[in-house]
Amino acid sequence: MFKYLRPKEQSYAFLQDVDHPEKNRYGKAIETVSVDSELRGQSLNINGDNRVGENPNRYKQHGFYFTADNCISCHACESACSEKNDLEPHQAFRAVGYVEGGRYPEYTRLNISMACNHCDDPVCLKGCPTRAYTKYAEYGAVLQDPEICFGCGYCTWVCPYNAPQLDHSKGHVSKCNMCVDRLEIGLKPACVSACLAGALDFGIMETTPENRDGLDTSIPGFPSTDITHPNIRFQQKNKLPDEMSRTDSMPVKYKKNAKGKFEPHVAEKSVSGQSAEVEWNLNKLSTRENPLVIFTLISQAVVGAFILLFIGPMIGLETLTPVKNTIAWPMFLFGLIGIQTIALVLSTMHLGKPHRFYRAFNNLKYSPVSREVAGIAVFYNFIGAFTLLTGLPQLFFWLPESLLQLFVSITGWGAVVSGLAAIYFMHKIYRIPARPFWDHWQVFTSFYGNVLTLGPLLLVLVFAFIQVLNNESWMQVVPMIAVFVFVGLLMEGIGLYFHKNDLMKSGGEGAAAYFEQTTKFGRTYIARNLGLLSGLALAISMMVIDVDGIAAAVLWSGAAAIVLLTAITGRALFYALVMPTTMPGAFFWRNKKFQEHARETGLAEMPQVGVLPDLH
Amino acid sequence: MLFGRKQKNPITIADKGVVEWKYATCGYCSTGCSIEVGLDEDGEAVASRGLADADVNRGKLCVKGIFEHELFRKTAGRGDKPLMRDSYKDEFKEVTWKEALDVTADKIKSIQAEHGRDSFAIISTGQIMTEEFYTLGKLARGVIGTNNYDGNTTLCMSSSVSGYKRSFGSDGPPGCYDDFDHTECLLAFGSNLPEQHPIIYWRLTEALEKRKFPVIVVDPRVTMFAQKADLHLPVAPGTDLVLLNALAHVILDEGLADDDYIHASTVGYDEFSALVKEYDPESASKICGIDADMIRKVARLYAKAGSAMTIWTMGINQSTHGSDGVCAINNLNLITGNIGKPGGSSLSITGQCNAMGTREWSSCSGLPGYRALENEKDRSEIAEFWGIDVDYFPEKRGMFMTDILPAIESGDIRGLWLIATNPMTSMANTDLMRKLLAKLDFMVVQDAYADVETNQYSHVFLPSAVWAEKEGCFTNTERRVNLIRNVVKPHGDSKTDLEIFNQMASRFERGAKMVFPENAEGVFDELKQLSKGRMLDYSGMTYDKIEESRGLQWPCNEDSAPEGSQRLYTDGVFQFPDGKAKLLALPFVDDNERPNKEYPFWLNSGRVVEHFHTRTRTGKVGNANKFSPTPFMEMNPQAAEKLGIEHGSYVKVSSIRGDATVMVQCTERIAPDAVFIPFHFHECVNRIALGLLDPHSRQPAYKQCAVKIEVIADQVAAAKENVEARAF
Amino acid sequence: MDKYTSRRLSEIKNDFERGVFQVVYDSRKQRWHRSFALMVLIVKHVSRGLLFSWPLYLLALAAYSIPDTSILLVLFLLLPAMYVSWAILSRGVREDYENLVHGYLLRTGYIGRIIFHGKV
Missing domain, CATH: 3.40.228.10 (Dimethylsulfoxide Reductase, domain 2)
Known part of the structure; x- marks a missing residue:
């Protein structure tokens, strides 16, 4: 590793020892740990080498300095990084994209090279359930370990800069490692050393390289720095046109505001001036996250169903007691466990490396994913125990009756509480500042709304089916169930309504996502909304109308089908529409539209096109 | 370590295990960067890096150079064994080197016997070693004796x-x-x-x-x-x-x-x-x-x-x-x-890594060492040095490459030997090229890649070594002669170009009598002798000295300029007999194919940094190819909007000569009445390009012609067509 | 011999050292140790897995304990559950075996290290 030092190495490759302010502009000390900290003087243990680097600025926060005016998009930085880290064509830690503006010949292209910004507040580290990330005292580098990672991809969701890269062929994430092995011997990272236009540089934070001035925190196309306080500074002095557009398929453009800073806006017309059409695009609703659509819906349904089943007798639904339904009750519980299991299996297999699933609990302190997984696991255990205790009581003949009832009570309430908590953490997973479409309380109302809607629906469907088999009437539960369904749908509807308004007001990527919702998935969106409204109407009728027998069964099955379809469509839209605040791409590289096109037309079959042919 | 964690996660960083670095000069463009190839303990080339103390690039490399080590073993389609067939419609069969070379030599002789010395043409390149150029020149002018001998440098320099x-x-x-x-x-x-x-x-x-x-x-x-x-x-x-x-x-x-x-x-x-x-x-x-x-x-x-x-x-x-x-x-x-x-x-600024080498030594346009066929003294000098009869040389040069190929149609050219060049993709008017190459009685293609497009029409394929699988020199834009050391052995059964030329020479009576040094350094010695005292003086150079200095600019004479010379004409004395340069009166004649009502756009073509020429190499290196994996056309959005063309869709671009399907990239970087297509892709821009030749240099005018653009309704079919054309 | 223990086969470059290593590696004792380590890994992964997935088997258990149920129903519920467990566990066991056991000479205390995933 220390063999990177080339004989007669040039001065551009060496780190500079310069003075720096005590704190960065966000108030954080640039020195990463105090002088007497026990963390000092330790080896980074790179590839098992336990030497300690002699870099005098080892414990200072370092970062990139990008002179956006100079970048020519020659790809040397990307290539040097790929070569050093031995990456395959479809994977890259650093990427160059651009935004452009102005009319010929007063045209300007601003190229942007971005890897990882080793942020002060790394959301990737906080979000990762397996604790694969560490922010080191050495250089302030945020490093990720693919050997620990199990490929959930959550870090790729939370990072505003597209730094972590999920390699679908390997099933794990990896990312820029700040070339710490080079830093240890006083060399700048490989990408900086390779830059051919004097654009990319690197050093201690809040210092400017030679011949440069300006420490901008942002350039057009760069997301808000409030999210993570990234450790990157820019110089961008050339006059830019008032409006700059992207060449990749994101309907976002950047306009100068009154203060001269660029803000993202929806680009309603494409680069070639066409307006978007209003379409269905049902096939595009199916994404890599399909297992999560199913998992979230099923989990919410199961939680809702169990709560109703357990609490039902206490609020007047006497027909739902185990005494009255010696067979239906345990069968229903087993059924719940069955579908929850399917949901869990789907969710586990959705990981890049499912056999490492047990690591999901490693980051309960910070990660909503960890907490959600823990919540669901606890819930699953509790309803398992509850089902065992109530469904197969003959196995516990050796336990005194009072103790059995106590355990039943504990496990039952335990399941209720943990189930509700799990759904809470489940929604917190999606409150990601980098994904404005998701970062709204609408997730709360949708998720809990679904608990109220799908749970009882599931319960009443099974219950009705069994009652019909026993030639008994099942209609008496329907009005009360209908209340829950109504409340749930109403919650969801109100949330979505405010979501729409808030998105449009906020502008930027959120509004762009909404724009896509009303165009690319426009008809689907309308269909989903109609479904919600019909569901509400049907719920009201369920509360008041008195029909029985076959007619009732048909009618209410129909209503249930509409509600279910609406829920699935809505959830699929939720995942398909999310538009991350990613960095602008180029025309081919990091252009989602081209990647899709390459897969559809078969171009992706050639590995040298750099697009993996299938995503799982 | 911050965020209160006690345990450090281990850090793993890729280590390719390089044990040895070998000196070379980049084999792509003529900048002439000094590059080191890293070999691991199994002798496989696994890494590349620039040489920090080389004056040209001072340690820097571009995207192509950074991945150049992948050429040796990681690019598909390399030529493995010599191939032969009776007609281009048949399948190739593998043959031995002896067979392939024997048949080729016989064919050359028979074609020349029946149709004249000049009916067999040789077109070489700008990408083989200087020593190989010189040897080819000796072979072409001194042995085979054809005057229709040129290089693809006509297309660019x-x-x-x-x-x-x-x-x-x-x-x-x-x-x-x-x-x-x-x-x-x-x-x-x-x-x-x-x-x-x-x-x-x-x-x-x-x-x-x-x-x-x-x-x-x-x-x-x-x-x-x-x-x-x-x-x-x-x-x-x-x-x-x-x-x-x-x-x-x-x-x-x-x-x-x-x-x-x-x-x-x-x-x-x-x-x-x-x-x-x-x-x-x-x-x-x-x-x-x-x-x-x-x-x-x-x-x-x-x-x-x-x-x-x-x-x-x-x-x-x-x-x-x-x-x-x-x-x-x-x-x-x-x-x-x-x-x-x-x-x-x-x-x-020169194009290919060794276009300078061919200009200096290949005898395409004259005689080695910047000598002229028109000059009697030069002819005698070279004839004596090579040991042949001076009358064997013609008194002026023959046709340029861009005239040789059309001459196939009239029957003046019957046989062709192509070395490390790909006219099927690089010549304008692809459909015409197909007809011409198909018409030849005999064509032999010598290239590192068996799937090079021109090989579709050849009768014999000779697999040759690529870049640092051989040893020799390149000259860059600033006249710097630099060395490539042999890094790995040639792939499969392929041979170095030098060896192929030597072997071919031995099959001719004249060639067997001449001296053809076996290794590159031996040839280099001849270059030194022939250039001493002339402008392109190599006499002060040796391989070791070149490597030590990281390249030497000629004139490099032991006595007057032992470390090479940065500039020419520093004394204001030029190479005409009177020592003065000529100021020329150059009237402008507009013979461009201007846009008109039917073909309203200017077509411009050019390069992208990630590809080199016809992509026989960079098209296979994923980390370079991925930045432009498929041809695209830059078009002004205002023009696109008028025609109803969408950003990212396929369109049909046509000229009087032909048409092509290409994906549109709307950008204001190009004028509303112009479009730009990178020239690297097969079956694309050269189907449409003009190729009208300059009267003096016979270089094609790739950059200006008139085209029209039409929307394609069936985008799926267009996409399919595009994928099929990207055979590799 | 001691200085070769807990060094990986793949790290030894010297042919002679490799020969010596190979002799010890192939010895009966070491082969027994590796089989034992494999069993420990299987037990570790299965128990850990079961901790999270036991309700998966609940259905089959329920079917089994209801009197007069066909054995086919039990199998119908049991087999998919076992398949899923197998799919996940086998990868886990394989990965741990590759990283912790294969190619190593196992010395005293290795079981503890395997269970707690330290260096062997």
Whole structure:
């Protein structure tokens, strides 16, 4: 590793020892740990080498300095990084994209090279359930370990800069490692050393390289720095046109505001001036996250169903007691466990490396994913125990009756509480500042709304089916169930309504996502909304109308089908529409539209096109 | 460690296990970067890095160089064994080297016996070693004796060669990269350094960081170079000569010329100034599209600078007046006294890694060492040195490559030997090319890649080694001779080009009597002997010395210039008998294929940084290819909107010659009446391009022709067509 | 011999050292140790897995304990559950075996290290 030092190495490759302010502009000390900290003087243990680097600025926060005016998009930085880290064509830690503006010949292209910004507040580290990330005292580098990672991809969701890269062929994430092995011997990272236009540089934070001035925190196309306080500074002095557009398929453009800073806006017309059409695009609703659509819906349904089943007798639904339904009750519980299991299996297999699933609990302190997984696991255990205790009581003949009832009570309430908590953490997973479409309380109302809607629906469907088999009437539960369904749908509807308004007001990527919702998935969106409204109407009728027998069964099955379809469509839209605040791409590289096109037309079959042919 | 964790996660960083670094020079463009290839303990090439102490690139490499080590074993389609077949419609069968070479030699002899010596043509390249060029020249002129022998450098550099010869009396770029550090004004014509020669761009950037000077870029497109320039002149396509004459007009008119230099070192001033008088900025601006004030401004900047330099590449060379354009640039520099001094130069930036080598030694256009067939003394000298009869040489050169190929149609050319070149993709008018190549009685293709498109029509395929699988020298843009050490053995059963030439020579009676050194260093010795005392002096060089110095610029004579020479013509004495350069009167004749009602767009073609030429190599290196995996066309959004074309959709582009399907990228970087397609892709831009030849240099005018653009309704079919054309 | 223990086969470059290593590696004792380590890994992964997935088997258990149920129903519920467990566990066991056991000479205390995933 220390063999990177080339004989007669040039001065551009060496780190500079310069003075720096005590704190960065966000108030954080640039020195990463105090002088007497026990963390000092330790080896980074790179590839098992336990030497300690002699870099005098080892414990200072370092970062990139990008002179956006100079970048020519020659790809040397990307290539040097790929070569050093031995990456395959479809994977890259650093990427160059651009935004452009102005009319010929007063045209300007601003190229942007971005890897990882080793942020002060790394959301990737906080979000990762397996604790694969560490922010080191050495250089302030945020490093990720693919050997620990199990490929959930959550870090790729939370990072505003597209730094972590999920390699679908390997099933794990990896990312820029700040070339710490080079830093240890006083060399700048490989990408900086390779830059051919004097654009990319690197050093201690809040210092400017030679011949440069300006420490901008942002350039057009760069997301808000409030999210993570990234450790990157820019110089961008050339006059830019008032409006700059992207060449990749994101309907976002950047306009100068009154203060001269660029803000993202929806680009309603494409680069070639066409307006978007209003379409269905049902096939595009199916994404890599399909297992999560199913998992979230099923989990919410199961939680809702169990709560109703357990609490039902206490609020007047006497027909739902185990005494009255010696067979239906345990069968229903087993059924719940069955579908929850399917949901869990789907969710586990959705990981890049499912056999490492047990690591999901490693980051309960910070990660909503960890907490959600823990919540669901606890819930699953509790309803398992509850089902065992109530469904197969003959196995516990050796336990005194009072103790059995106590355990039943504990496990039952335990399941209720943990189930509700799990759904809470489940929604917190999606409150990601980098994904404005998701970062709204609408997730709360949708998720809990679904608990109220799908749970009882599931319960009443099974219950009705069994009652019909026993030639008994099942209609008496329907009005009360209908209340829950109504409340749930109403919650969801109100949330979505405010979501729409808030998105449009906020502008930027959120509004762009909404724009896509009303165009690319426009008809689907309308269909989903109609479904919600019909569901509400049907719920009201369920509360008041008195029909029985076959007619009732048909009618209410129909209503249930509409509600279910609406829920699935809505959830699929939720995942398909999310538009991350990613960095602008180029025309081919990091252009989602081209990647899709390459897969559809078969171009992706050639590995040298750099697009993996299938995503799982 | 922060965030309160006690346990450190282990850090794993890729380690390729390099144990040895071997010296080489990059085999892509003519910047001539010094590159080291890293071998692991199994002897596999696993890494590349630039040499920190090499003057040319000082440790930097571009995207192609960074992945060059993948060429040896990781690119598919390498030629493994010699292949042979009776007709291009048959399947190839594998044969032994003996068989392949025997059959080829016999065929050459029989074709020559029946149709004359010149009916068998040889077209070589700009990418094999200098020693191999020289040997091929010996073989072609001294043994096989065909006068229809040229290289693919005609497609890119022959206008520069022609221009230098007409102005200075000899080929040879007079400047060097060091001029950036001294110049006070840089003018770039049709040169897109960031995409074509990124390392030369870096040298320019470094110079500008130390000392700012004005950079003026003349280019119809707003390339990154144009964006960075202080002045960008979006010249109308095909009218550079007008602009150059207008600049000269202003300089002479305002008395800014260097009269002393003109008097001392040039002839032809009267005729030149008379012609240039007609090109006043006002009339010129109507033709070239640059307004008169700007012309004056540029001319004044250039002439008043203490030293000024002009660089150019294909924007000038690949037009219908390429040679004239080069002469005009030379004129500009001669009248301002900017030749041969630090920062003052007309520097042609060369294309291929060893185009210089073929110009110097291959005997395509003359005799080795910048000697001429027209010169009796030169003929005798070489004949004696090679040990052949002087009458065996013709008294002037034969056809250029771009004339050889059409001559197949008339039956003048019956057989063809192609070496490391791919005219199926690189020649204009692809459909015509197919017909021509199919018509040949016999074609042998010698290339590193068996899936090179031209191989579709060959009868014999000879697999040759690529880049550092052999040893030898390249010469770069600034006349620096640099070494490639042998890094790995040739792939499979392939042989080095040198070996193939030697073996072929031994099969001819004449060749068996001549001396053909077995290894490259032996050939290099002949080069030293033949160049001693001449302008391109190699006599002070040895392989070890070259490696130590990281390349030496000729003239490098032991006595007068042991460390090489940075510049030529530093004394103001040129290569004509009278020692003076010629100022040439160059009238502009507009023979461009201009856009008209039916074909309303200008078609321009050019390069992208991640690809090299016809992509036989970079098309297979994923980490380079992925940046442009499929052909695309830059089109102005205003024009696209009018035609209803969507960004990212496929369209049909057609000219009088043919049509092509290509994906559209809408960008304001190109004028509303023009489009741009990178030339690298097979079955794409060259199906449409013009290929009208320059009268002096026979170089095709790739960059200007008229096309029309149509929407394709069936996008799925278009996409399918596109995928099929991307065979590799 | 001691200085070769807990060094990986793949790290030894010297042919002679490799020969010596190979002799010890192939010895009966070491082969027994590796089989034992494999069993420990299987037990570790299965127990850990079961901790999270036991309700998966609940259905089969329920079917089994209801009197007069066909054995086919039990199998119908049991087999998919076992397949899923197998799919996940086998990868886990394989990965741990590759990283912790294969190619190593196992010395005293290795069981503890395997269970707590330290260096062998």
